[in-house]
Amino acid sequence: MSFADLPAPLRTALEGRGYAEPTPVQAAVLQPEAAGRDLLVSAQTGSGKTVAYGLALAADLLGDAPRLPPAGAPLALIVAPTRELALQVKAELTWLYAPAGGRIVSCVGGMDPVAERRMLAQGAHLVVGTPGRLRDHLERGNLAPGSLRAVVLDEADEMLDLGFKEELEAILEETPAERRTMMFSATVPRGIAALAKGYQRDALRIEATSQGEQHGDIEYRAALVAPHELERAVVNVLRLEDPRIAMVFCATRATVARLHGNLAERGFSTVALSGELSQSERNRALQNLRDGRARVCVATDVAARGIDLPDLGLVIHAELPRDPETLLHRSGRTGRAGRKGVSVLLVPHTRRGLGQRLLTAARVKATWGPAPSVEAIHAKDAERLVEQARTLAAEEPAEEDLAVARTLLADPALAAQGAEGLAAALVRVLRAPLPAPEELSDVSERPQRREAPTPRAEGDQEGIWFRMDVGRNGNADPRWLLPFLCRRGHVTRQEIGRIRILGRETQFEVAPYAAARFAAAARRAEGEDAHIRVEPMQPVKGPPRRPRQ
Incomplete structure (x- = not known):
């Protein structure tokens, strides 16, 4: 797959930025079977996905025309989880669509909403924003959704993690039913799958990176x-x-x-x-x-x-x-x-x-x-200084530098040190601004012990109790319960306290300092055991100060 079939303005923009071949995610969204379809795409961070959905939008925005029509009601909406990402997306799409006459407007929290309203009123081809601010503009009538041909949810998993599910649903409900919907996400947990099922039609699932493949860069x-x-x-x-x-x-x-x-x-x-x-x-x-x-x-x-x-x-x-x-x-x-x-x-x-x-x-x-x-740090410093000296020595010296060098060589005190002494003095000058490295303890020879539990003194805080909906009737067995709890809650065996196996449920205790972490991890359950419900039996507050190890 190449950029050859893209509209001419986009090819011009890509050539100007030095793009020769598409990245895997860009090639995937440009394949013929993806044309015009809803997409559910998982790709690594930094894989070029912003340009990917910018290219995927080309047919929706341009069709066969060489340029975009005059800016009016937006044709596409891109939703991103944070202000920084939304502004970066705007910058990327701005250069990509500049040769086509594209006008991109951003609507993000922390910026002046009145100025954004004026920009929207002047017309836009694409609007990029954060969920809360976009929903606000929709509800106030500042953002007209009737002409939208496509909606993109960028880093959809992060938006759900940040609690934007209600805002995303409200935005999608306001947009035309016949729109094209593209979701880009690093992972596709159950929440994203449910969102896709509810708001996409016959979506093409694209995994731009094989599951389990480590980021090669x-x-x-x-x-x-x-x-x-x-x-x-x-x-x-x-x-x-x-x-x-x-x-x-x-x-x-x-x-x-x-x-x-x-x-x-x-x-x-x-x-x-x-x-x-x-x-x-x-x-x-x-x-x-x-x-x-x-x-x-x-x-x-x-x-x-x-x-x-x-x-x-x-x-x-x-x-x-x-x-x-x-x-x-x-x-x-x-x-x-x-x-x-x-x-x-x-x-x-x-x-x-x-x-x-x-x-x-x-x-x-x-x-x-x-x-x-x-x-190791001093050795690395020496390598860098030598390489730096070689690079500078290969250049033609400036006359003012030669003048300083002659002054140094003519100084009797320095001349007595010889070339080696003078070079050492210059090295000290170069080293002086560098932060001093720290002496560290050698832990390589220490035995790797299990993380020891901290004994609970009399009067110390009790653990936080949780329950799971598998008990004695469901063949709950201590041999798999403890590994399951550690895996599900990202805790160690020592952070799990007492376990009570009852008829229809199992109750267990988690160390106070690990309870909030356990609860958060348990909510994000994935895999074959995700159907097992794990929940706290009492309110879980933020972790107190962890005991010294």
Whole structure:
């Protein structure tokens, strides 16, 4: 499959951007059997899916015409989970449809709704927005849906995870019944399948990447560290890899704030992204990364959704992700559009089993080893300095540089050091701005013990009780119950307490600090045991402070 059969304006746009051959997902949506049909597409993050559905929309928008008609009521609607992703989609579709005279308008939360209303009133061919803002414009009559020929749900699984099911259904109900509906999703859990069944007609299912195939452009590594040295390990990974842009993921806002401050204090140019920031603050942080004024972004999972930084070469999981989907989502920020990337999982040596289970569940093969040592970082620095010197030596020196060199060689104190001494002094000057690497404990020789349960002292908080709808009458057996609960809730055996097998149900206790994580994972059940209902018997609050290991 090639771009040869596309309308001329789109071919012109693609050639201008250096596109020679379609990516797998682009080729899949351009195959003859996909023409004009509803599509349910699963593809990896960074696989070129925005351009893919832009191309798939061409027949709906252009037909046989060389250019789009004058902008009026929108012809296509694209719904994305976050402001950042929606604005990135707008930017991609803008260049793709520019030769065809396309006008694209964005409607996203955090922006001025009055300005958006004016833009809609001036006419648009495509509208890109977030679920809440699009629903608001529809209900206020600012967005006329009657002429829509197609609707695209981008990263549909994330929109359901973020709680936008009601908004999506309201939007789809407002659009014409004969519209074409395309859903793009990294995974197709039950919620997406149900949405597709209710709002698509004879949808063509496309898997642009074989299930279980690892993202070939991402190299996964798992580094064992002492639990109290995670932040020091982040420093050493950043120093060893020295990427153009790196993203460091944390589980909470508090951890983001602390790690951001510590990295800045050590000399890294760093920005932070968390849910408490305003849209202008988020935009400013991202622009600093794109402009090169910052090189490290410390973020929570929610804050980093939908972010696309082309030069992002390294992802560090400073805290273990809560589930395999989060691991893949975080890692997918790098290795995009054919570029190579590295994803480093920092694993406390006391939780190696959990780290391995996350990688296995995500179908990812990682190289295990220690965190970078001071010696390895100094050796890498030396390689870079030598390569940098070779590159500069191959260029014709500027006269002002030669003048400084002559001054150095003429200085008696420096001349007494000889060429080697002078070179060493210059190396020290080049090394001086680099953040110092951290000394880390050697955990490679420690026995890998099971994560030990913390004894509950008298008066400590009881565990949180859950129930599942399989009991003694359903052949509930302790031999499969415990592995099932660990797999379903992404917890360890030590985080499961007492188990009571009753006639029609089984009740069990989960450690307080793991209860919220267990409940969230249990709700996202997939696979052959997904029909087994697991639910809390009491309200589950956010996790309290975890006991020291």
